[in-house]
Every structure is written in C-alpha cells, then in structure tokens.
Amino acid sequence: MKVNSVETFAIEAKPIDNKGYWGARAWGQGAPTRHLSAEYPPKIRRTFLYSPNIETVIIRITTDEGLVGWGEAKAPVAARVTKALIDQLLAPVVIGQNPCETVRLWETLYAGMRVRGHQSGFWLEAISGIDIALWDIAGQFAGWPIHIGLGGAFRKPVRVYASGIPTLPGNATAEAFDDLANQALEVKDKGFTALKMALGRDIPGDVQSAEVVRQAVGPEFDLYADAAGSYDAAQAITIGKDLERLNFGFFEMPIPPENKDGYARLAARLDIPLALDSLMTRFETLDFLRRGGLHLVQPDVCRAGGITECRRIAELADAFGVAYAPHCSIGSAVHFAASVHLGAAMPNTMTCEYWIGNNPLGNRTLNKPLDLENGRLNVPGGTGLGLEINAEALLSAAVKC
Numbered sequence: 001m002k003v004n005s006v007e008t009f010a011i012e013a014k015p016i017d018n019k020g021y022w023g024a025r026a027w028g029q030g031a032p033t034r035h036l037s038a039e040y041p042p043k044i045r046r047t048f049l050y051s052p053n054i055e056t057v058i059i060r061i062t063t064d065e066g067l068v069g070w071g072e073a074k075a076p077v078a079a080r081v082t083k084a085l086i087d088q089l090l091a092p093v094v095i096g097q098n099p100c101e102t103v104r105l106w107e108t109l110y111a112g113m114r115v116r117g118h119q120s121g122f123w124l125e126a127i128s129g130i131d132i133a134l135w136d137i138a139g140q141f142a143g144w145p146i147h148i149g150l151g152g153a154f155r156k157p158v159r160v161y162a163s164g165i166p167t168l169p170g171n172a173t174a175e176a177f178d179d180l181a182n183q184a185l186e187v188k189d190k191g192f193t194a195l196k197m198a199l200g201r202d203i204p205g206d207v208q209s210a211e212v213v214r215q216a217v218g219p220e221f222d223l224y225a226d227a228a229g230s231y232d233a234a235q236a237i238t239i240g241k242d243l244e245r246l247n248f249g250f251f252e253m254p255i256p257p258e259n260k261d262g263y264a265r266l267a268a269r270l271d272i273p274l275a276l277d278s279l280m281t282r283f284e285t286l287d288f289l290r291r292g293g294l295h296l297v298q299p300d301v302c303r304a305g306g307i308t309e310c311r312r313i314a315e316l317a318d319a320f321g322v323a324y325a326p327h328c329s330i331g332s333a334v335h336f337a338a339s340v341h342l343g344a345a346m347p348n349t350m351t352c353e354y355w356i357g358n359n360p361l362g363n364r365t366l367n368k369p370l371d372l373e374n375g376r377l378n379v380p381g382g383t384g385l386g387l388e389i390n391a392e393a394l395l396s397a398a399v400k401c
Contacts, residue, residue: 131306263293
C-alpha cells in the first residue's frame with residue numbers, strides 16, 4: 001500500500017459563537033489592558049495574534065488501495081501558510097510511501113528542515129496534520145481504532161475540562177463578576193466537572209475572578225488556570241499562592257515558556273502543579289523535566305508533531321512521574337478525536353481539554369457526532385480515528401489559495 005495523494009484545505013470558518021473565542025477575549029489585541037501601576041511585563045509581550053475566523057488546515061491522504069485518512073494541522077492564524085508548507089515540502093516526501101510506517105515518515109519529515117533550525121511552529125504543525133492522517137489510514141488498514149494501535153485504553157471515556165472563561169480586570173463592575181459566576185454555573189449545569197480560566201488581566205482581577213468562580217461552583221468542582229505566560233516569576237508566585245488557597249488543580253504557562261529555569265524556580269516555591277501547553281517536541285520537554293519545572297505536560301496533537309510525537313512526549317513525562325493532558329483549545333472534530341484517542345491510551349493522562357464554544361467545525365461536520373456526556377468524551381470505536389466525516393460540511397469553509 002502506498003500514498004497516492006495528499007490534499008490540503010485551508011479552512012477559514014465564520015464564527016458562530018456570539019461571545020467570540022475565549023483565547024482572543026483573554027489575550028488578543030482587543031483584550032482589555034491591565035490596570036497595574038508598573039506595566040511589566042509590557043503589553044506587547046503578552047498580546048497574541050488571533051484570526052477573526054476559526055482557522056485550521058485539514059489534510060486528506062488517499063492510498064492506492066482507496067483508503068482515506070484525515071488529519072489536521074493547527075493553524076489558528078495564517079492557515080494558508082501551513083497549507084503551502086505541506087503542498088510544497090511535505091506532500092512530495094510522503095507520496096509513494098507506505099502510510100503505515102508512521103515513525104519512519106515522521107523522522108523523515110522532521111529532519112527535512114533541521115539543518116535550517118525549523119524545530120517548532122509552522123513546521124511541526126504541518127507535520128502534525130500529515131502524521132494524524134497516516135495514523136488514521138494505518139488504523140483502517142489494520143482494522144483497529146488508533147487507541148488500540150497505541151497499546152490499548154487505560155480509560156474510556158476520557159474526562160475533559162471545559163475551556164474556557166476569561167477572568168475580569170480588577171476594576172470590573174459587580175454586575176460583571178455576577179455574570180462571570182453565572183457563566184461558570186452554566187458550564188457546571190452542562191455536566192462538566194472541571195473548568196479552566198484564562199488569567200493575565202491583572203493580579204487583583206485574576207484573584208477576585210478565581211474567588212467568585214470558586215464560590216459559584218463549590219469545593220468539589222475542579223478549577224484550572226492558564227496565564228499564557230503573562231506574568232514574571234514574582235507575579236506568578238503571588239497569584240500562584242492564591243490559586244493554591246482556592247484549590248486550583250494546575251497553573252498553566254504562568255511565565256513565558258522560554259524561561260525554563262524560571263519554571264524550576266516556581267516549582268520549588270509553589271505547591272500548585274505547573275503545566276505547559278506550548279511544548280513542541282520530546283527534546284524541548286526533556287529540558288523542562290530535567291529541571292523539575294513541570295508537573296503536567298500538555299502537548300497539542302495538531303501542533304506538537306501529531307500522534308507520533310505526542311505519544312513520545314507523554315511517555316517521556318511518565319518516566320519522570322509527570323502527568324499528561326492533551327491540549328485541545330480550538331479546532332475541528334479531527335483534532336478532538338485524535339486528542340481523545342491519545343488521552344485514552346496514555347497511562348499518565350489526567351484529563352483532556354475541550355473547547356466549549358459553538359464550533360462550526362465540530363459535530364456539525366460529522367455524520368455521527370462525538371459523544372460528550374457528563375464531562376466525559378467517549379472514544380470513537382471505529383477503525384483509525386473512527387470518524388464519519390461529512391467532507392462537504394468539513395471543507396465548506398475552505399479558501400482558494
């Protein structure tokens with residue numbers, strides 16, 4: 001069996017959630033500024049690019065035996081760039097190869113730009129989409145779902161946490177904080193047992209928001225925090241102590257991920273587990289683990305090298321006694337399915353992220369929807385990814401490049 005064709009589709013779907021994507025509301029260019037007497041770190045270091053659309057790149061690989069594999073390369077911005085990388089550089093390497101040789105092909109693709117220093121970012125995201133599609137085909141060819149090919153399920157279904165709700169600035173009105181509490185209660189009423197909040201406005205606002213939500217959902221409900229690297233180490237320690245007091249389960253990206261030694265220092269000062277979602281490879285992960293700077297790794301299957309590399313990251317973390325939770329903030333049904341297969345199969349999985357916004361690329365693109373019930377996502381049981389994709393619906397927002 002050989003790969004016959006690799007098709008890519010840059011997706012730019014119009015949002016259908018009237019609140020907008022939670023990450024953009026928390027950390028995008030239109031997010032409210034922080035109200036601090038000392039503006040450090042400066043706003044330009046903690047403001048990230050977001051598209052007004054829901055963007056991603058879908059990959060469809062077809063074999064000479066007629067099998068079709070679907071993959072996704074994370075591309076929340078500039079999806080056309082990722083598509084071009086695959087079309088011009090990756091697809092020619094894969095065409096004509098045996099799609100079941102997933103690890104060999106991963107190493108071939110990764111090595112292709114190593115000499116030029118391309119070890120993360122768009123390059124790894126593009127490889128991720130190819131890798132997921134190859135695993136989808138390999139599972140179909142073997143007659144098993146991906147989690148079985150990974151060695152079997154330690155848990156089915158997989159517990160997920162709702163992602164996410166942005167905190168409010170410290171000068172927000174009482175009515176705004178009441179609304180924040182109601183948003184958290186709506187999540188709880190939908191059956192979720194855990195929720196992640198987006199921090200980074202200012203410390204007083206973050207703390208008050210965390211207190212309001214904890215009061216609303218009660219002590220048995222799990223809360224997590226993500227600061228997206230908005231703070232310096234001293235600020236992260238200050239707010240980390242409050243998160244400990246409020247019994248938050250983890251503190252994601254408290255400081256910029258470039259500061260690996262800073263994570264080790266935070267881990268020595270704080271009891272709350274530290275987590276990081278921007279990990280791209282096992283090599284980068286090893287740097288953090290050797291320093292003792294992480295208690296939870298959160299690689300994104302559509303960004304961190306696909307199923308092949310995320311498996312290696314999770315298993316490496318397990319050897320250090322560190323937990324794993326797939327990052328899945330935004331994306332199509334392909335993204336969620338690949339994440340839940342990994343979450344089921346890794347022995348150290350703690351939970352998995354689940355975007356709670358109205359998703360134009362989610363279940364409405366499937367003939368059989370993913371099954372979410374009481375805060376747990378069932379693992380698709382068909383072969384490969386196990387998805388019944390409505391190709392017309394999934395690709396309806398593809399743009400011409």
